[in-house]
Amino acid sequence: MSDIPGLPARRAALQMIDAVLHRGETLETVERNALRRMRGPADQALARAIAGETLRWLTDLDLMIDSAMKKPLPHDAKPRSVLRLMLAQWLRLDTPPHAVIATALPLLSGGPRRLAHGVFSTLTKRDGLTLPDAPTLPEDVAFRWGSRAGAIAQGLVTPPPLDLALKDWSETEERARSMGGTSLAQGHIRLPRGTPIDQLPSYKDGDWWVQDLAATLPARLLGPGANGSGGKRVLDLCAAPGGKTMQLAAAGWKVTALDISERRLGKVRQNLDRTGLEAEIIKANALTWEPAKQFDAILIDAPCTATGTCRRHPDVIHRIGDRQIEEQAELQNALLERAAGWLPEGSMLVYAVCSLENSEGIAQAESVGLTQLPITRDELPEGLEPTEDGWLRTDPGMLGNSGGLDGFFVGRWRK
Numbered sequence: 227m228s229d230i231p232g233l234p235a236r237r238a239a240l241q242m243i244d245a246v247l248h249r250g251e252t253l254e255t256v257e258r259n260a261l262r263r264m265r266g267p268a269d270q271a272l273a274r275a276i277a278g279e280t281l282r283w284l285t286d287l288d289l290m291i292d293s294a295m296k297k298p299l300p301h302d303a304k305p306r307s308v309l310r311l312m313l314a315q316w317l318r319l320d321t322p323p324h325a326v327i328a329t330a331l332p333l334l335s336g337g338p339r340r341l342a343h344g345v346f347s348t349l350t351k352r353d354g355l356t357l358p359d360a361p362t363l364p365e366d367v368a369f370r371w372g373s374r375a376g377a378i379a380q381g382l383v384t385p386p387p388l389d390l391a392l393k394d395w396s397e398t399e400e401r402a403r404s405m406g407g408t409s410l411a412q413g414h415i416r417l418p419r420g421t422p423i424d425q426l427p428s429y430k431d432g433d434w435w436v437q438d439l440a441a442t443l444p445a446r447l448l449g450p451g452a453n454g455s456g457g458k459r460v461l462d463l464c465a466a467p468g469g470k471t472m473q474l475a476a477a478g479w480k481v482t483a484l485d486i487s488e489r490r491l492g493k494v495r496q497n498l499d500r501t502g503l504e505a506e507i508i509k510a511n512a513l514t515w516e517p518a519k520q521f522d523a524i525l526i527d528a529p530c531t532a533t534g535t536c537r538r539h540p541d542v543i544h545r546i547g548d549r550q551i552e553e554q555a556e557l558q559n560a561l562l563e564r565a566a567g568w569l570p571e572g573s574m575l576v577y578a579v580c581s582l583e584n585s586e587g588i589a590q591a592e593s594v595g596l597t598q599l600p601i602t603r604d605e606l607p608e609g610l611e612p613t614e615d616g617w618l619r620t621d622p623g624m625l626g627n628s629g630g631l632d633g634f635f636v637g638r639w640r641k
């Protein structure tokens with residue numbers, strides 16, 4: 227079966243979609259297993275694209291499948307899964323129907339195969355069958371994202387560009403020009419999606435790292451770390467893989483980077499080595515650890531449901547529900563309470579989550595018993611605004627004309 231060219235990519239995509247939808251696994255984890263056995267980068271990229279587009283447009287693909295059947299297929303039926311990825315290839319990846327049939331139908335046999343063939347043929351012959359302008363979100367997700375749901379769905383249509391964060395902000399203009407990119411903020415370069423990272427100039431020199439523009443905002447809101455008497459101390463409480471640790475170190479802060487995961491701290495070390503930046507690294511559980519020194523600032527980039535990264539991880543749209551949100555909110559609340567207790571007078575706290583959920587963002591921020599230091603418009607890249615209450619909420623529906631950005635909630639306080 228694996229002799230048919232293109233079939234391994236479809237099989238891997240099917241495995242990825244099923245693991246996300248039926249076992250609640252993250253796309254990132256299942257990708258590692260599913261793609262391991264595949265031959266080359268082109269097949270891997272194809273499997274990723276099929277799985278990504280299927281998950282992004284799942285609700286619409288299911289509506290189409292149901293419209294071509296007298297009796298709807300169960301949600302976990304294999305022919306439904308195969309039909310989903312067949313339609314995603316045809317309607318999103320422009321694969322001609324005959325090629326879709328040749329490479330995906332062998333995933334089924336017997337009656338299910340005839341059924342999928344029949345449904346796909348019916349749909350491909352239907353006049354004017356197209357997807358809507360933006361993916362339809364599952365009802366519970368649309369409800370949670372409220373008035374922003376439509377804009378966020380629009381932001382999901384195009385997979386995100388590649389954002390780089392620069393170690394030296396004074397090089398922004400020159401690097402944007404030499405790399406053929408654009409810049410939406412000092413120290414930020416935006417390149418087209420798919421740009422091969424390790425072939426970009428100065429990758430090995432460690433002059434930049436990959437980081438979505440939205441993910442750079444929490445550390446930016448702490449300002450520079452250097453003052454007359456040297457670097458101020460910052461505790462980066464949930465630090466791995468180290469994007470914000472590098473930003474803070476590059477901005478002159480003396481950084482203590484703490485994380486519970488040794489494996490993920492390995493990434494922080496690698497990132498610091500590559501960029502030549504420095505930080506003290508601590509492996510500890512922030513819920514039991516006690517600091518031995520005081521900090522001028524604490525950044526909590528808290529563990530969260532990561533629904534704000536739905537453009538690059540469309541699995542979150544289907545995997546995350548009330549239970550996961552509540553679990554994360556509980557952890558965030560405990561982290562915030564502890565960190566607020568460690569701050570000396572005059573210090574600053576920034577709390578951030580890459581989540582679009584109110585319970586992980588605004589609801590957490592409102593429980594902090596410190597003096598809010600409202601975020602102001604002049605601290606943000608053009609086109610972004612703080613909320614009326616001085617919090618920052620970004621989502622994939624914003625900055626649409628320049629490539630969008632991930633969803634984040636950020637709050638800031640002074641003690």
Ligand SMILES: C[S@@+](CC[C@H](N)C(=O)[O-])C[C@H]1O[C@@H](n2cnc3c(N)ncnc32)[C@H](O)[C@@H]1O
Nearest residue numbers: 464465466467468469470485486511512527529
């Ligand atoms: C959103 S990620 C941090 C991303 C990171 N700040 C960056 O910019 O690259 C959240 C991190 O929190 C860590 N974490 C989760 N629970 C923790 C705990 N109880 N104590 C310390 N770190 C924890 C996870 O291992 C994960 O690396």
